[in-house]
Amino acid sequence: MTDSNKKQSFREGFEAHLESPIPILTRLGTFIFGKKLPDTYTKISFYFGIAIWTIFLVWIILGYMVLTNTSWIEAEKGLDVHQLISDRGTALGFTGDAFQNKLITFYNLAIVAWAGMFIGLALQWRKHLYFIYFIWISGAVYLFGMWILLGFSYWYNDTTLFDKIAFFFLIGHSSLHYYFLRKELLGEKVNFFGIDDSDEDEE
Structure with a gap:
């Protein structure tokens, strides 16, 4: 050629x-x-995690877009979003635009936290033991960031039961997967229910 x-x-x-x-x-x-594809249990754990991650990230992005485009929404839809947010902030003990400003700050923090969650999920798929630290730290940043910026009352009253269950399910199930993965990497044969002693039973 x-x-x-x-x-x-x-x-x-x-x-x-x-x-x-x-x-x-x-x-x-x-x-x-x-x-390399992981084992079935790791796949299932990852799929559950990525589904929850997607739901939270979509709601965070939508919330951020609403908060940063209140004037456009009011002009196009005739809905006084700014006043609605201000009224809710007043009910939670905030004054003026403090609630909206802290919401925007929280959503920025939440995007960073859930980016960290994604890194953790990717490492979980690759079966790296330190994936759990990304999950724990990112989850703590998200939850404590909400409590510090918006107050515990906001988390209790303004987040849905589904959000609470999904969030703690992700943290809890990731911790369970870490437990099994750690035993596997230590050379112990494990299954979903714990140590698999089937080989000993056969002897």
């Missing part, structure tokens, strides 16, 4: 690569999650 043909072939391949996002997404997925 001549140099001209090589250049032409490379150009065609490069253009085809740019036309489709699939190769880029595939490489990105491999970079984040690795090439």
Whole structure:
């Protein structure tokens, strides 16, 4: 093949690569999650975690968009969002625009916290034992950030029961998975219910 043909072939391949996002997404997925598939229990744990992560992240982004576009919403929909937020803030003990400003600060903090959660979930998929520290620290930043900025009353009254259950389920189940993964990496045979002593029973 001549140099001209090589250049032409490379150009065609490069253009085809740019036309489709699939190769880029595939490489990105491999970079984040690795090439090796984990065991079934790890997959199930990850799928539960990523579902909860997606729900929380969507609500956080939507909330942030509403808070930072109150004027546009009022102009387009005729809904006085700013007043509604202010009234709720007053009921929670805030004055003026303090509640809205702290909500915006919290949503910025929450985005960072749930980015950390995603790192933890990716490490969980790859079965790295320190995944749990990203889950615990990110969860603590999210929860304590809410309590400190908005108050415990906001968490208790303004977050749904589903949010509370989903959040603590993610933390609790991740901790359970950490327990099993730690035993596995220590060389102990484990299953969902704990130590698998089937080999001893067969002897």
